[in-house]
Amino acid sequence: MTDYAGLVEYIVQNMVDHPDAVVVEAAPGRGRSQTIEISLDPEDVGRVIGKGGRNIEAIRAVVKAASIKDHERVNVEVLADDLPPADQADEEPEVTDAPEAADEPEAADEPTDADAPAAPPVAEADDASPEADVSVRETAE
Numbered sequence: 001m002t003d004y005a006g007l008v009e010y011i012v013q014n015m016v017d018h019p020d021a022v023v024v025e026a027a028p029g030r031g032r033s034q035t036i037e038i039s040l041d042p043e044d045v046g047r048v049i050g051k052g053g054r055n056i057e058a059i060r061a062v063v064k065a066a067s068i069k070d071h072e073r074v075n076v077e078v079l080a081d082d083l084p085p086a087d088q089a090d091e092e093p094e095v096t097d098a099p100e101a102a103d104e105p106e107a108a109d110e111p112t113d114a115d116a117p118a119a120p121p122v123a124e125a126d127d128a129s130p131e132a133d134v135s136v137r138e139t140a141e
Contacts, residue, residue: 004063004074008036011059016044033073036063045080 005026013019021041028034040048049056060076067074 002066002070005036008076012038012048016040016047018044035075035077037077037079039079048078
């Protein structure tokens with residue numbers, strides 16, 4: 001059996017500014033599959049993922065090429081420890097001291113949100129795009 005974790009560790013340590021903080025672990029999956037989990041310094045996460053996920057996709061391609069000859073399936077994931085939770089990062093802060101407009105009547109000529117046409121549905125990402133497979137899993141410690 002090939003040491004895919006060692007391969008990923010070698011690649012990632014040569015990419016980052018803090019190679020001592022890189023921890024790569026292999027977690028067995030079902031049958032002939034396994035998951036390689038990369039933990040690293042929060043400053044290096046962007047460098048490993050790369051612009052549009054290109055770097056992590058290149059790492060996954062190298063590992064996939066190495067695993068094909070053994071007829072195995074290997075998933076590579078970046079674990080992010082210090083990223084804010086996704087639901088909190090996207091929220092806008094509430095405005096509590098907003099002046100009340102109860103004294104002024106609304107003008108009938110101004111369009112309201114109810115008059116606006118509905119927004120078109122958002123298209124889902126194409127599976128072939130590099131951004132579609134980029135995954136960062138948060139861990140709670």
